[in-house]
Amino acid sequence: MTFPSAPPPTSPTGEQITDYYSALGPLLRMAWGDNLHFGYWEGPTDRSSPEEATDRFTDLLAARLRVRPGERVLDAGCGVGRPALRVASATGAQVLGVTISQEQVTRARELAREAGQEESVRFEYGDVMRLPHPAGSFDAVLAFESIVHMDRLTALREMTRVLRPGGRIVLTDTFALGDGPGNPPSTPGTQATADAGEVASIGRLEAYPELVKGAGLELVELTDVTEHTKYTFMRVIDGILRCRREFEREHGVSVEEILDSLKPAHPDVATQGGAEAVGCLVAVARKPLGA
Secondary structure, eight states, rough: OOOOOOOOOOOOOHHHHHHHHHHHHHHHHHHHHHOSOOOOOOOOOOOOHHHHHHHHHHHHHHHOOOOOTEEEEEEEETTTHHHHHHHHHHHOEEEEEEESSSSHHHHHHHHHHHHHOOOTTOOOOOEGGOOOOTTTTTTEEEEEOOGGGGGGHHHHHHHHHHHHEEEEEEEEEEEESSTTOOOOOOOOTTTTTTOOOOOOOOOOOOGGGHHHHHHTTTEEEEEEEEEHTTHHHHHHHHHHHHHHHHHHHSSSSHHHHHHHHTTGSSOGGGGGGGGGGEEEEEEEEHHHHHT
């Protein structure tokens, strides 16, 4: 999970992303849990916990993968691995999680051992935009809120390369709500990038059909789920406020120091109209059978 910044001209380095999650990760995990992504609530009266809401979102995406037991799924930008473990349990698929953070690989492997899922889920250090796997290696690809750290077109083309013909890519992404200052028009090549020092970017919902087509895919679904995910930022802040004393005692650093250290990575979100101006989408795309 990341806080939003405007779409800039270059993608962040692996070192920048690793440093970001090394700094913020312990606080987020204490405040939010190991699912470092949006939660999905049914409405304003839904009192589901962050774990319940984030697991619900994982389940919605797992169903869209349409994989059978024994098939191979790539979790592209897997974080600490909770969605990968849940997808494997729900579908019976073999899941490979890839992340550019060695720290996340270590934690993900610990979670797999604790869950007794080392046979069905593996985790590797790697760059999703430069995968070492042969063409057609996977039956489906999941990119759960990870494409915000990448050049979207480059990442989608690489996911498409390692996907078998007929396979699906299921992803979530953030996008700018409405038109106005801070929300300039984007193209498939530019809506995926981050400026120097920034670790994430937001795009535009209406750019997705062209983006998917440019990656050699057929768009199956494009859904704005903001009405279900919009409670996330408020509840993350509530979680941080609840755990801040425990966090500061355990880590010997204040929450303010952590957040201040991340300001270069995330310029003032007021330029985007605040967190309320950031939406969440689900996209499902299919690799043509003849590809």
